[in-house]
Amino acid sequence: MSPRPDTATPRRPGVARPLLTTLAPVDPAARPVVAVHPGALPATAWQPVAARLPEDHALHLCDLGNVPEYFAAALVPTLSVIGVQELAHRCLGELTAAGLTDRPFTLAGWSFGGVVAYEIAARLDAQGLGDRVEDLVVLDSIAPVPAFQRPDELLRPDMLLTWFAMYLGAKRGRRLTLEPTALDGLGEEEGLAVLLTAAVEQGVLQEGTEPAGLRKLYTAFHTGLVRNNRCTAGYLPAPLDRTVTVVKPERSLLPDSPDLGWSGLSGRPLRQLAVPGDHYTMLHEPETADALAALLATGSRTG
Structure with missing residues (x-):
């Protein structure tokens, strides 16, 4: 597996x-x-x-x-x-x-x-x-x-993905470093692909980690952020x-x-x-x- x-x-x-x-x-x-x-x-x-x-x-x-x-x-x-x-x-x-x-x-x-x-x-x-x-x-x-x-639909994907990169590094005990503009303007799927490549290269995730696994973790992270956004609305x-x-x-x-x-x-x-x-x-x-x-x-x- x-x-x-x-x-x-x-x-x-x-x-x-x-x-x-x-x-x-x-x-x-x-x-x-x-x-x-x-x-x-x-x-x-x-x-x-x-x-x-x-x-x-x-x-x-x-x-x-x-x-x-x-x-x-x-x-x-x-x-x-x-x-x-x-x-x-x-x-x-x-x-x-x-x-x-x-x-x-x-x-x-x-x-x-x-x-x-x-x-x-x-x-x-x-x-x-x-x-x-x-x-x-x-x-x-x-x-x-x-x-x-902001309403949920106006939360920028590249901003949320940048936050997710920090979260992923903290969860794995190893900082995930990206170029400052690496995620600028990207949607979720494109951004997650960039994150997956960087995370594997830097040892944050293992070689062979499936995109679906990273997507599952991001979905849970995103749902929590949206929950907090709705709490403050x-x-x-x-x-x-x-x-x-x-x-x-x-x-x-x-x-x-x-x-x-x-x-x-x-x-x-x-x-x-x-x-x-x-x-x-x-x-x-x-x-x-x-x-x-x-x-x-x-x-x-x-x-």
Whole structure:
């Protein structure tokens, strides 16, 4: 049998998993760091960051992949999606029940998780508890502003294929390098052919990997992206009177956007941090994990 690219182990939608988890046993008095994780990579992708936090800090994850409706919508594109506001409502309910909103904490979100984290902060502001969020950190998250909102049919295939190349490299543990214009203007089939050739040449995929196998992995990846796009459709929040910290990797989802649109949602000057890696490796590359742990531990106390 010809080798095929790895795909994630299927998870049965009916199996309930907790929305809120802590990566390791911690002292209940530890200072909370809360991160919203949107799936795509396993929640253990945060482990390098968690391991680098000071001993008096604890990393708690809101894993959106454990919200049944959110997970199911990535499997069946015709299902109704659960929106940003409902996801934030559920996360905030879990955080409140766990007592994590009783004291100051740092709130972060990676990718689409950054949008949900923003809505959590907005809800705490509306409740008069905005001071509990010492820092709001978004990790290569695209802001929910009109300039970046597109219907599904207008999502450019070459852009999505570029993101998929980063994802494939992260899944296989080996960076997939393409010429900057290699995918420009290509449709899905042409682009996947280019990716397959490059992935085999660079050892990301085995010789003889079938195009159908790569197409299957891309279809699952694409369905998840479309799910997130539908979740944010129509979500146009007002700016918050707080500083937003934007962390952008060297190979960002939107390399040509300096702040990923967040200046339009922050009533104060942004704080920005550039880190090595790409969108999918930024959590576990050692240098980046060091920088993220330092940022999340200091929170707004860095000024």
